Amino acid sequence: xxxxxxxxxxxxxxxxxxxxxxxxxxxxxxxxxxxxxxxxxxxxxxxxxxxxxxxxxxxxxxxxxxxxxxxxxxxxxxxxxxxxxxxxxxxxxxxxxxxxxxxxxxxxxxxxxxxxxxxxxxxxxxxxxxxxxxxxxxxxxxxxxxxxxxxxxxxxxxxxxxxxxxxxxxxxxxxxxxxxxxxxxxxxxxxxxxxxxxxxxxxxxxxxxxxxxxxxxxxxxxxxxxxxxxxxxxxxxxxxxxxxxxxxxxxxxxxxxxxxxxxxxxxxxxxxxxxxxxxxxxxxxxxxxxxxxxxxxxxxxxxxxxxxxxxxxxxxxxxxxxxxxxxxxxxxxxxxxxxxxxxxxxxxxxxxxxxxxxxxxxxxxxxxxxxxxxxxxxxxxxxxxxxxxxxxxxxxxxxxxxxxxxxxxxxxxxxxxxxxxxxxxxxxxxxxxxxxxxxxxxxxxxxxxxxxxxxxxxxxxxxxxxx
Numbered sequence: 001x002x003x004x005x006x007x008x009x010x011x012x013x014x015x016x017x018x019x020x021x022x023x024x025x026x027x028x029x030x031x032x033x034x035x036x037x038x039x040x041x042x043x044x045x046x047x048x049x050x051x052x053x054x055x056x057x058x059x060x061x062x063x064x065x066x067x068x069x070x071x072x073x074x075x076x077x078x079x080x081x082x083x084x085x086x087x088x089x090x091x092x093x094x095x096x097x098x099x100x101x102x103x104x105x106x107x108x109x110x111x112x113x114x115x116x117x118x119x120x121x122x123x124x125x126x127x128x129x130x131x132x133x134x135x136x137x138x139x140x141x142x143x144x145x146x147x148x149x150x151x152x153x154x155x156x157x158x159x160x161x162x163x164x165x166x167x168x169x170x171x172x173x174x175x176x177x178x179x180x181x182x183x184x185x186x187x188x189x190x191x192x193x194x195x196x197x198x199x200x201x202x203x204x205x206x207x208x209x210x211x212x213x214x215x216x217x218x219x220x221x222x223x224x225x226x227x228x229x230x231x232x233x234x235x236x237x238x239x240x241x242x243x244x245x246x247x248x249x250x251x252x253x254x255x256x257x258x259x260x261x262x263x264x265x266x267x268x269x270x271x272x273x274x275x276x277x278x279x280x281x282x283x284x285x286x287x288x289x290x291x292x293x294x295x296x297x298x299x300x301x302x303x304x305x306x307x308x309x310x311x312x313x314x315x316x317x318x319x320x321x322x323x324x325x326x327x328x329x330x331x332x333x334x335x336x337x338x339x340x341x342x343x344x345x346x347x348x349x350x351x352x353x354x355x356x357x358x359x360x361x362x363x364x365x366x367x368x369x370x371x372x373x374x375x376x377x378x379x380x381x382x383x384x385x386x387x388x389x390x391x392x393x394x395x396x397x398x399x400x401x402x403x404x405x406x407x408x409x410x411x412x413x414x415x416x417x418x419x420x421x422x423x424x425x426x427x428x429x430x431x432x433x434x435x436x437x438x439x440x441x442x443x444x445x446x447x448x449x450x451x452x453x454x455x456x457x458x459x460x461x462x463x464x465x466x467x
Contacts, residue, residue: 002111004030006330007125007134009117009276012040014307014319015140016101021327023108025336030134031110032117032127037098038105041142041308042316044094049165050185052090054353056081057192061355065392081193084168119277123302126277136302136330139290140323141276143269143308150238151177151265157246158239158263161186167262171195175248175260177236178267179206181352184218186264188354191226198229198258200236200250207352211364211399211413213379218415221356221395229258239263271309286311294342296326304330318348349427351420356396359423362411362430365401374404378436378460380452382416384467387447393417398452400436402460407435412456418449425450436460 005027008019016038019031035044042048060081066074105112115128119139125132145153145160155163161182174190176183179201191197199206199222205215206222222228234252241247246263250256271288283298283305284291290305292298298305304326307319321343328340352358368375381397382388388395396416402409412426429439439457444450458464 001131001133002030003133004028004111005134005334006030006136006138006327007032007117007132008138008140008323009125010040010140010142010307011035011038011101011112012140012142012307012319013042013316014142014323015040015138016104016323017320018138018140018306018323018327019110020104020108021324022331023110025328025331025338027136027327027331027334027336029108029110030113030132031105032113032115032125034114034116036114037095038101038112039094039098040140041144043097043101045162045165047316048094048097049090050161050182051353052093053086053165053189054185054355056086056089057189058355061192062392068392081170083170083193087166087168090165116275118275119280119303121277121280135334137304138296138323138326138330139276139298139303139305139309140307140319141272141309143271143314145265146268146270148177148265148267151236151263153265154241157241157261158265160265164264171260171262173198173245173260174262174264175236175246175258176200176264176266177248178265179203179230179232180209180266180268181207183264183266184222184352184354186266187222187228188226191222191228192355196229197226198260199231200234200248200258201230201232202235202252204232206230206232207358210350210352210358210360211401211411212366213397213399214358214360214413214415217396218354218356218358225395236263269308269314273309295329295340296322297329302330302333312343312345313348313350315348315350318343318345344431347427347430349423351423353420356393356416357419358415359419359421359426360411360413361423361426362409363401364411364413365399368401368410373410375401375410376404376460377401378456378458378464380456380459380464380467382449382452385447385449385451387449387451388417390447391417391449398422398456400439400456400460402436407437407460409434409436409439414452416449416452422449422452425453429453 006022011033022029064076173196207215231254281300289311306322399413401411
């Protein structure tokens with residue numbers, strides 16, 4: 001039996017960051033992981049692999065219009081997506097990053113324990129049959145694709161987001177159920193690589209959690225640019241597997257039968273809390289998620305929970321910040337001179353890496369009005385911006401939601417080129433509680449995509465200069 005000050009179960013972006021922070025603060029720290037490599041779902045089956053697929057699709061699309069940029073000799077008709085090579089590249093990137101996390105554990109003197117971690121109560125944790133003790137424990141066990149009764153995945157024709165990352169056969173027709181971040185990202189990948197794509201969403205718009213204008217405009221771009229079949233207010237009631245594909249039976253605004261070569265079920269994820277021993281503690285579970293306070297503490301003294309097993313935004317960067325808060329609070333409770341700051345969930349950036357990209361932070365227009373706020377908005381398109389035309393992506397827009405009385409920026413919503421990078425400065429603007437007038441009076445470089453910021457701010461008052 002080994003004893004630690006802090007023991008973290010799960011090595012995803014929340015868990016391994018929590019372990020490093022605990023070690024930095026002088027805690028004897030251990031990290032438990034059941035998978036062969038460190039990094040969790042984000043690195044092995046989520047964020048990182050998906051983005052390698054997206055980058056390959058982006059490069060493939062660029063090569064098809066190489067002649068527009070003065071690059072001769074590229075036969076667009078001869079281009080072919082080699083999925084096996086994409087999968088191999090994905091594997092190399094994942095392995096490199098996993099080794100990087102292993103190095104960080106050694107550098108920070110974090111003990112890595114391989115095996116399934118189960119709480120036994122009283123600060124004890126079973127890992128692969130060996131019991132360890134810890135003064136403080138952080139649960140970071142993550143999530144998995146959500147199973148849907150009647151739409152069971154088989155990894156061959158009916159896929160989840162794990163399966164599709166290792167697909168080596170290009171679907172002739174990919175039907176995707178669910179148009180959240182996962183669904184639209186893979187729709188963007190395979191439509192660009194050459195698959196026919198049908199995107200099915202039960203809600204009124206695709207990306208239903210984003211500002212309504214984002215979803216409506218993205219659907220238009222998907223239909224016009226990628227010839228995608230986008231069906232909202234529609235659901236798949238049942239499927240029928242056939243020798244050459246999957247028949248999907250639809251109900252809703254666009255009912256009927258769609259036969260695809262493959263079906264991707266992308267309707268969310270489930271927190272991994274089964275079998276981890278919560279019943280041996282006083283921790284409470286509500287609708288599948290562990291209940292925590294602002295410092296990520298559960299109802300069990302000394303036990304914390306972060307990431308996809310708590311009811312906060314399920315994003316890697318949110319989990320990392322939660323891991324820092326939990327580790328710092330654990331260290332403080334053990335006498336370390338540190339002052340944890342709770343996560344600001346009203347200012348987290350949300351990114352969707354489809355094409356065009358989506359990056360948002362803060363309240364959207366509908367949510368702000370639902371709170372009873374008197375708001376005004378400013379919207380400005382990328383089309384007039386020189387840099388957007390130079391990079392060949394003059395589509396989408398930026399939208400600012402602001403308080404009408406004082407002009408404080410309440411939310412920034414971007415659909416367009418490099419939106420997932422541009423949103424970083426949006427987070428800083430909101431963190432500094434910028435007003436619309438302060439943004440108007442801030443100078444941005446030309447030519448750059450960032451020029452949309454002051455233009456959107458001017459648009460709040462109806463005085464944009466370039467439209």
